[in-house]
Amino acid sequence: xxxxERWGSRAGFVMASIGAAIGLGNVWRFPYICYANGGGxxxxxxxxxxxxAGIPLMILEFALGRKTQTGAPSAFFQVTKGxxxxxxxxxxxxxxxxxxxxxxxxxxxxxxxxxxxxxxxADTQHFFHNQFLQLSGxxxxxxxxxxxxxxxxxxxxxAIYLCLFKGVKAVGKxxxxxxxxxxxxxxxxxxxxxxLPGALDGLKFYLTPDFSVLLKPNVWLAAYGQVFFTLSLAMxxxxxxxxxxxxxxxxxxxxxxxxxxxxGTSFFAGFAVFSTLGYLAQSMGVGVPEVTQSGFxxxxxxxxxxxxxxxxxxxxxxxxxFIMLLTLGIDSAFSQVEPFVAGFIDKWYFSKKWVLPSVCTxxxxxxxxxxxxxxxxxxxxxxxxxxxxxxxxxxxxxxxxIGYIYKxxxxxxxxxxxxxxxxxxxxxxxxxxxxxxxxxxxFVWELVKLIQHGYGGYPRWISFIGxxxxxxxxxxxxxxMKIKGKEE
Amino acid sequence: xPVSAIVMLIFGCVVLYGGxxxxxxxxxxxxxxxxxx
Numbered sequence: 203x204x205x206x207e208r209w210g211s212r213a214g215f216v217m218a219s220i221g222a223a224i225g226l227g228n229v230w231r232f233p234y235i236c237y238a239n240g241g242g243x244x245x246x247x248x249x250x251x252x253x254x255a256g257i258p259l260m261i262l263e264f265a266l267g268r269k270t271q272t273g274a275p276s277a278f279f280q281v282t283k284g285x286x287x288x289x290x291x292x293x294x295x296x297x298x299x300x301x302x303x304x305x306x307x308x309x310x311x312x313x314x315x316x317x318x319x320x321x322x323x324a325d326t327q328h329f330f331h332n333q334f335l336q337l338s339g340x341x342x343x344x345x346x347x348x349x350x351x352x353x354x355x356x357x358x359x360x361a362i363y364l365c366l367f368k369g370v371k372a373v374g375k376x377x378x379x380x381x382x383x384x385x386x387x388x389x390x391x392x393x394x395x396x397x398l399p400g401a402l403d404g405l406k407f408y409l410t411p412d413f414s415v416l417l418k419p420n421v422w423l424a425a426y427g428q429v430f431f432t433l434s435l436a437m438x439x440x441x442x443x444x445x446x447x448x449x450x451x452x453x454x455x456x457x458x459x460x461x462x463x464x465x466g467t468s469f470f471a472g473f474a475v476f477s478t479l480g481y482l483a484q485s486m487g488v489g490v491p492e493v494t495q496s497g498f499x500x501x502x503x504x505x506x507x508x509x510x511x512x513x514x515x516x517x518x519x520x521x522x523x524f525i526m527l528l529t530l531g532i533d534s535a536f537s538q539v540e541p542f543v544a545g546f547i548d549k550w551y552f553s554k555k556w557v558l559p560s561v562c563t564x565x566x567x568x569x570x571x572x573x574x575x576x577x578x579x580x581x582x583x584x585x586x587x588x589x590x591x592x593x594x595x596x597x598x599x600x601x602x603x604i605g606y607i608y609k610x611x612x613x614x615x616x617x618x619x620x621x622x623x624x625x626x627x628x629x630x631x632x633x634x635x636x637x638x639x640x641x642x643x644x645f646v647w648e649l650v651k652l653i654q655h656g657y658g659g660y661p662r663w664i665s666f667i668g669x670x671x672x673x674x675x676x677x678x679x680x681x682x683m684k685i686k687g688k689e690e
Numbered sequence: 691x692p693v694s695a696i697v698m699l700i701f702g703c704v705v706l707y708g709g710x711x712x713x714x715x716x717x718x719x720x721x722x723x724x725x726x727x
């Protein structure tokens with residue numbers, strides 16, 4: 203067995219964890235969720251969720267990886283033999299994500315090129331759906347491959363491979379750039395945004411609090427959901443990253459720094475987004491809510507529209523915006539591949555030389571599905587089922603296994619031995635009661651919604667396929683657990 | 691911009707960036723201490 207790799211420095215580990223956590227969602231999801239759930243008042247449930255679920259779960263994952271010095275499946279195996287499948291389940295969930303996530307980055311690669319000539323023209327929605335993606339009538343019609351997207355996907359997978367093949371020391375160096383560059387670009391975008399007419403109107407919608415929403419349970423669920431998904435929890439990434447830490451490394455302070463840096467980025471991104479939306483609304487003579495979108499709509503429809511309307515240097519800001527998306531996405535993308543690769547290496551001692559290129563090739567080949575004319579729908583479907591049900595389930599199982607079977611107290615004592623900040627008994631309560639309760643409620647809430655209404659207006663059979671995929675990865679997790687590893 | 695929005699802006703900045711600076715300072719101090727040792 204090869205000797206376990208180590209981070210070159212603590213900064214390398216922290217930056218890699220921040221890079222894994224900060225992704226496209228920080229720019230295109232948080233500002234919208236904040237606006238749609240009470241504006242500035244949303245910060246209250248958001249911070250509560252961060253302190254009661256986000257940070258405790260991050261401490262748990264860092265501690266688990268650091269203590270066991272292995273990836274997720276072997277870490278759970280060491281906790282209790284029968285729970286190894288939870289580790290595999292987290293890796294299969296993250297696999298589903300790394301199958302579609304690079305496709306979004308492939309769109310960004312294309313849009314970065316298009317920005318030079320502002321190819322999307324005045325009707326950005328029509329360009330994105332009809333000219334760029336050439337959307338088919340629905341998920342049942344794949345309609346052939348979109349070659350520019352496929353070319354972008356190949357570029358992204360080559361970049362992921364190059365970032366990972368030299369090991370975690372090299373990752374520590376890569377993330378120094380991929381975390382810093384988006385921040386520098388965000389600062390430029392915020393300064394540009396704030397100097398545009400109408401910017402303050404946009405910020406007013408982003409920050410003005412509506413405290414009455416604090417009584418609505420769905421706002422609290424939205425806050426917990428946002429915190430849970432933004433920190434890359436339950437994906438096995440943080441477990442494997444902390445397993446590369448040397449023995450006497452801090453745990454709790456690293457978790458605080460990572461969480462605060464991630465949430466600080468989301469908050470800051472809101473200024474770039476809403477200042478430009480304010481400008482767009484004023485230019486079009488409409489209200490800010492009419493131009494406010496999240497997700498793909500914000501990045502590939504609304505933002506190009508803003509870029510088109512900029513009074514000067516429009517192509518420059520266009521290229522800058524899409525480079526920011528790419529640098530935001532690349533460290534999240536390779537942080538999704540790394541735990542999957544490490545899972546196989548840790549259990550069967552395979553060589554990374556073979557596992558990494560195999561996983562990258564597999565990711566690229568399956569990713570071709572999402573580059574088809576119907577791929578957009580499948581991307582949306584896989585994203586919904588993986589994040590809403592897969593990750594939620596893994597997070598719940600993690601808390602129950604560590605909290606009740608292994609005992610939260612043991613992990614807390616271990617963390618306090620090596621950390622700069624001591625954690626109190628409150629942490630046990632969060633891991634044993636609060637976090638699993640919230641994740642459980644969220645899971646059931648979404649399941650009931652799915653049963654009642656289906657998802658996203660798609661036909662009913664789509665819900666069966668989505669649930670089938672989650673059931674399949676649970677079965678596969680048990681199968682892999684049953685196959686004996688080298689040490690067993 | 692309304693005063694309530696400015697208050698929430700300050701609240702967000704203090705919690706997120708203030709907390710981050712505090713934790714970073716603690717980490718730097720601790721690494722200096724271990725270097726001296």
